Amino acid sequence: MHTAGSQDALAHKGTLRIDLLRVGLATAMILLAPLVAMQFTREVAWSGFDFAVAALLLAGVGLACARTARRIAHWRPWRRFAAVAALALAGAGLWLELAVGVLFNVGS
Numbered sequence: 001m002h003t004a005g006s007q008d009a010l011a012h013k014g015t016l017r018i019d020l021l022r023v024g025l026a027t028a029m030i031l032l033a034p035l036v037a038m039q040f041t042r043e044v045a046w047s048g049f050d051f052a053v054a055a056l057l058l059a060g061v062g063l064a065c066a067r068t069a070r071r072i073a074h075w076r077p078w079r080r081f082a083a084v085a086a087l088a089l090a091g092a093g094l095w096l097e098l099a100v101g102v103l104f105n106v107g108s
Helices: 004-040 048-071 077-100
Strands: none
Touching: 004 048, 048 077
């Protein structure tokens, strides 16, 4: 016999699996762009480490956005958009910093 708490836990596992699948597929599709570009030009030269860092960053930000959107589903739409956009912009800023070192010269 299931209790209400166990049903919530099962529902949470189901949504987590769906979020992981969506984020994983989106990450793979985004990382296909530099992989294909490397086949046609020497200007794109990513190492395995570059792909690993990009995958970790994309998957982490994507999962954070997906889970945050689910947790704040009761908020007004513009607030939900602002919260998820703030996470996405933070991820984009980190990507930019790692790529070219705009502020702290960490990247490249």
